[in-house]
Amino acid sequence: MPELPEVETVRRTLEGALLGRVVERVEHLAPHLLWPASVSPLEQEVVGRPVQGVGRRGKFLWLELGGRSGRTERVLLVHLRMTGRLLFVPEGECWPQAAAGQGPIGSTAVADGRHVHAVLRLRGGGHLVFHDVRKFGRLGVFPPEALHSLLPTGLDPLLDPLDGQVLRRRADGRRMALKALLLRQDIVAGVGNIYADEVLHRARLHPAQPADSLSAPQWEALATALRAVLSEAVALGGTTLWDYRDARGRPGRFGRFLAVYGRWGQACRHCGTPIARTRLAGRTTCLCPRCQGGGWV
Numbered sequence: 001m002p003e004l005p006e007v008e009t010v011r012r013t014l015e016g017a018l019l020g021r022v023v024e025r026v027e028h029l030a031p032h033l034l035w036p037a038s039v040s041p042l043e044q045e046v047v048g049r050p051v052q053g054v055g056r057r058g059k060f061l062w063l064e065l066g067g068r069s070g071r072t073e074r075v076l077l078v079h080l081r082m083t084g085r086l087l088f089v090p091e092g093e094c095w096p097q098a099a100a101g102q103g104p105i106g107s108t109a110v111a112d113g114r115h116v117h118a119v120l121r122l123r124g125g126g127h128l129v130f131h132d133v134r135k136f137g138r139l140g141v142f143p144p145e146a147l148h149s150l151l152p153t154g155l156d157p158l159l160d161p162l163d164g165q166v167l168r169r170r171a172d173g174r175r176m177a178l179k180a181l182l183l184r185q186d187i188v189a190g191v192g193n194i195y196a197d198e199v200l201h202r203a204r205l206h207p208a209q210p211a212d213s214l215s216a217p218q219w220e221a222l223a224t225a226l227r228a229v230l231s232e233a234v235a236l237g238g239t240t241l242w243d244y245r246d247a248r249g250r251p252g253r254f255g256r257f258l259a260v261y262g263r264w265g266q267a268c269r270h271c272g273t274p275i276a277r278t279r280l281a282g283r284t285t286c287l288c289p290r291c292q293g294g295g296w297v
Helices: 004-018 042-046 095-100 144-150 164-171 178-183 193-202 216-235
Strands: 023-027 051-057 060-066 072-079 084-089 116-122 127-132 138-142 276-280 283-287
Touching: 004 051, 004 060, 004 084, 004 216, 023 042, 042 072, 042 138, 051 072, 060 144, 072 084, 072 144, 138 144, 164 216, 178 193, 178 283, 193 216, 193 283
Parallel strands: none
Antiparallel strands: 023 116, 051 060, 060 072, 072 138, 084 127, 116 127, 276 283
């Protein structure tokens, strides 16, 4: 699933391509893609509106759509879920080639017309494609004031003030394992399995350590690692392991710098100890037993 760095990379790519563009028509709209509570019909709500901004919080992404008032009157809210992609295809380019990107990794990285579930044609040429192999992604149109009830309530490490004290207060004395804590979108918005493992390794904290056992310096180390790892991943366009591409079809480059995720049995880049694999919070979890030691089980 695309996590915060991947969604932020898509946001930045779309912002550069879509600002000021007007939606001319909607094509190939699959009913399963629509949010049940969204304003309907979608075509009526987006056609003729200019894109005034592209926003993100956690793993959610939205287009701000203007109207006659000059203000944002609707938001097109998107969640990519497991394998969703938003792809901007300029006039004259064929979307399958744009979706395949550079150096596809694995067969599912090659775009297939069967998996296009919405196309937004733009005035002046070009279009925005929603492509999703597993059909879990969702989009819907809402009034902007509805966003607060639809978005995750957790701290966004790249948008909100975040330090050790803030993070400790948000954890509110919970005894759950740190890995489970980081995956809670009502505590930290946007972190998934990849970056939870990477952040905990950077902070030198064991994934199974109970959150209520952390010292003040450990909370500060965790907050610092959250900001640093996510910022570094955004700078490299996110992590492509299989399906993820940015809005121009390009894979992320952070994967080559992963410290622990997906590297079980390989040497820790910091100390040389073989990376271990266990299961926490229902997820495969990778860690360095030496760098993140502590005897937590």
